[in-house]
Amino acid sequence: MNMVVTQSDGIALMLLEGRFDAYEAPRMSAWLDENIHAEQCRLVINVRMVTFIDSTALASLVKGMKRCREHGGNLAICELDKPVRIIFELTRLDKAFLIVDTQEEALHALSK
Amino acid sequence: MHFQSKGGTLLERLLIARRVELSRLAEYWHTLGASAFGILEADEVVAEWAWPAPVVTERLVSRYTISYPGGALRLFVSSSSSSPEHQPRLETDAVLVRELLRLEYELSVMTDELVQKQDQMLALYDLTRALRSEVGVEGIMQIIVQEASRILQSGGSFCRLVSPDHLVQHPAGRLPAAHVRAWCEQVMTQRSRLLLEAGAAPDVEGLLSVPVWMEGEVRAILGVFDRADGFKSPDIRLLQAIAELVGSKLEHAMMYERTLAQERINTEMTLARQLQGLLLPDKQPSVPGLDIFAAMYPAFQVGGDFYDWLNTPDSFTFMVGDVAGKGVAAAMMMAMIRSALRSVARFGFALMTPEDILEQTCEDVYDDFTRVSTFTTVFVGQYDPRHGRLVYANAGQSPIMFGRPGEPARLLEADAPALGVLPNSLSRNASLPMQPGDVLVVATDGLPEAENAAEERFGYDRLLALVEQHRHLPAADIAAQLYAAVSAFEDNRRQHDDRTLLVIKCLPHRRAATVTEAAEPDDVEGMLLD
Structure with a gap:
């Protein structure tokens, strides 16, 4: 899985590409540990190019959401393609995460 | 012999090694009346044999140059009276000295190499011993x-x-x-x-x-x-x-x-699998009016699937869940969530509905699950044999499939995320009257996520079609058909996640005996009713 992180007005914007599974989750988890803190607690994850996501990967996203909220920020997930959207809907994680259609909406939602 | 040292250690070594032969040449020149015999390097005397002489008249220098790796030498002879045959004699001696030095040099190189080789061998021997x-x-x-x-x-x-x-x-x-x-x-x-x-x-x-x-x-x-x-x-x-x-x-x-690490992983996996196996019920439950079969098909790497039930004369409470993560960590969290669920369900069994069980369990485990960054999906069902009614609550578990005669099989979707995601459970009770022929299949995501060689997933539609197709079979056979179809689909590829199936089939009413008739002591699992 490719992971590219940029910054947009104080919001971290992460673009993921490929298969996001139990083998990749530790990398995400380590990134969150290192980069999400009081000064950086707003994160947008664009999953447009994610082809597969498993429960361990979802657990790392839940961790990210909790860390962001703990520091007063939030995590938004955007551009879910159908297979990934189905997983979020069936597991009802769409009730827990801030999920929006476009990256712009995600950035806008977190900039409030 | 007297040396004018120029720090040329190689030349000194060579001359010292051949000092006997050189002294003989010098002695010979002495007998010819020479007062000195020696070797020059760029007009400087580097070695000299001299005898007392009252008068020194001339110095004869060889025209022949003696080349050696450090430079070039000439011979000289000093005498009061030189004769014509001295010069050719000196040239001959120069050739002789060149040969002597060449041989000595070659010997010295060979000796050095031999010593070096020996030193190396000793050093490597020491190293081998140290590493042994x-x-x-x-x-x-x-x-x-x-x-x-x-x-x-x-x-x-x-x-x-x-x-x-x-x-x-x-x-x-x-x-x-x-x-x-x-x-x-x-x-x-x-x-x-x-x-x-x-x-x-x-x-x-x-x-x-x-x-x-x-x-x-x-x-x-x-x-x-x-x-x-x-x-x-x-x-x-x-x-x-x-x-x-x-x-x-x-x-x-x-x-x-690598072998050791692999062995460690294998041992860890065996432990996790044993732990997981120990936590699962060791026999199928017997509930009036229901045909039930449950099984977990573990992946090589334990995936965190679990199922459990509490069977009393008044209700049959069952749960199927999947802890996110793999290996021993998942197995340990599985043990924890199972204990939490059992303890909540057991001590409040008469009063606790599925949503209450999830709510209380969520409170009990949320902090621990947050600490270890995981969550668990859980489906809790409660069947009332007296009224043939199923009440369930579902925290993120899928797929749950329901088949009824004459209707297409359908998914019963979760209404809340997994436990451990949010501090409170959002899951609410849903009610499902069970009729003869109805089939409920509670499964974990290891089934729909099975992949074939083309990385195509088995998916929900195939599962629903199978439930519809095999609904008429006994519960154990329905489970076997589902598992076999998934296995055939992935065609001997390694199973990446646990697969759990709990199949409940509602029997025709004539078999639905009264609770008191059916509930045998063996059926009361894990309950301390006394």
């Missing part, structure tokens, strides 16, 4: 750097393993790691030695670094640095010999550690 009892990669690298420094008489040394990237220095921390890595990159790129003179690199007084080959690849780099007289050809050969030994030793050590 060490089997770990780290330990070997520590010994190598210490011994390389000692053998090559250098101030320091380093050994870097390429993958996994690991650098060991002697003395520890002597050089900035970035400098060492830069040299290593050069050696790796050029796939050959790197030799730097004193002053050519910062921080070190001379450096010699060689590649360490393993399985045809440069997998490590060995280097020595800091030696006042610099590193020469014999040092290169010696370090290369050490590198060869290191390569073979490290290769074995890495293979050993």
Whole structure:
């Protein structure tokens, strides 16, 4: 899985590409540990190019959401393609995460 | 013999080695009336045999030049009266001396090489002995750097393993790691030695670094640095010999550690699987009016699936869940969530509905699940045999499939995320009257996520179609058909996640005996009703 992180007005914007599974989750988890803190607690994850996501990967996203909220920020997930959207809907994680259609909406939602 | 030392140690060594023959020549010239005989290098006397002589008239110098690796020499003779035959005689002697020195030089080179070889063999023998009892990669690298420094008489040394990237220095921390890595990159790129003179690199007084080959690849780099007289050809050969030994030793050590790590994983997996197996009920439940079959088909790496039930005369409470994660960690969290669910369901069994059980369990486990960054999906169902009614609550579990005669099979979707995601459970009770022929299949995501060689997933539609197709079969057969279809789909590929199936089939009413008739002592699982 490719992971590219940029910054947009104080919001971290992460673009993921490929298969996001139990083998990749530790990398995400380590990134969150290192980069999400009081000064950086707003994160947008664009999953447009994610082809597969498993429960361990979802657990790392839940961790990210909790860390962001703990520091007063939030995590938004955007551009879910159908297979990934189905997983979020069936597991009802769409009730827990801030999920929006476009990256712009995600950035806008977190900039409030 | 008298030497004018010019610091030419090679010449001195050669002349001393042949002093007997040279003295004889000198004696002969003395008998011819010479007062001195000797050797010149660029008009300077480097060796001389002299006898007292009242009058010195002339010095005869050979025209023939005696070449040796350090320069060129001529012979001279001093005498009061030279005769015409002295000059040709001197030329002949010069040729003779040249031959003597050449032979001596060749002998000296051969001896040096022999001594060096012996030193190298002794050094390598010492190194082999030092390494004999060490089997770990780290330990070997520590010994190598210490011994390389000692053998090559250098101030320091380093050994870097390429993958996994690991650098060991002697003395520890002597050089900035970035400098060492830069040299290593050069050696790796050029796939050959790197030799730097004193002053050519910062921080070190001379450096010699060689590649360490393993399985045809440069997998490590060995280097020595800091030696006042610099590193020469014999040092290169010696370090290369050490590198060869290191390569073979490290290769074995890495293979050993890989085997050990694999063994450790296997042991861990066996433990996790045993733990998981111990936590599952060891027999199928017996509930009036229902045909029930439950099974978990574990993946190689334990995936965190679990199921459990509490069976009382008044209700049959069952749960199926999946802890996110793998291995021992997942198995341990599974044990925890199972205990929490059981304890909530057991002590409040008469009052607790599925949503209450999830709510209370969520409160109990949320902090622990947050600490270890995981969550668990859980489906809790409660069947009332008196009224043939199922009440359930679902925290993120899927797929749950329901088939009824005459209707297409459908998914019963979760209404809330998994436990551990949010501080409170959002899951609410749903009610489902069970009629004869109805089939409820509670499964985990290992089934729909099974992949074939083309990385196509089995998916929900195929599962629903199978439920519809095999609904008429007994519960155990429905489970067998589903599992077999998924296995056939992935065509012997390794199963990546646990697969759990709990199939409940509602029997025709005539078989639905009263609770008191059906509930045998064996059916009361885990309940301390006394």
